[in-house]
Amino acid sequence: MAHDILIVEDERNIALSLEFLMKQAGHSVRSVGDGQDALDAVAEQLPDLILLDVNLPSLDGYTVCSTLRANEKTCGVLVLMLTARGREIEREKGMAAGANDYLTKPFSTRELVQRVESLLGDA
Template sequence: MRKRVLIVDDEPNIVIAVEFLMQRAGHEVRTARDGETGLAAARSYRPDLIVLDVMMPKLDGYAVLAAIRADPLLDGTRILMLTAKGREAEQKKGLALGADAYLPKPFPTGDLIEKARELLDRSD
């Protein structure tokens, strides 16, 4: 069964790369370029996995993450934080707010694919 993946990131090159990788892995993919649009897309699309950036316009990734975790309809959604904010304090904050995994940019594509696979396997 194809999994639904939502990519929420304001960097076009990251979105294109992650979208390509997720489609190549056989997933259905949608994208959003800011936190506000990403949160709305999460609520309407109901993805299995959200690849979520931290630093974005309108709502940052932490606010989006907190809103998703507070929404019972999105309870089973896995969230992979993908961000240039790779310091330990930022990672702890994301994980404390309910992220399932954290991958700092720049990232090896193999690491992204493996982490996404792990998270999607847990969503079954």
């Protein structure tokens, strides 16, 4: 089943790779490059899942995630954080902000697709 996925990634080459992977998996994809744009995109059209980078201009991924969780309309959106921050304390911070999953870069494309499908219930 196709789902709407919002990619929030400020590095364009990574965003393009993520877009390709998600489209190849049969999903519709939108992409933005900063935290405030992510919140605006979610307000415009609620996605099924957000692939959310942590290091972003304007608002970081932790702030974006906790803002989504605090809003009644967006609190149920699935969030998979993608980041180069691999320390356990960073993962705990992401999960505490409300992420459903946390994957560190570099990651296996197969693992990313499996995690997305698992979160969406398509595995």
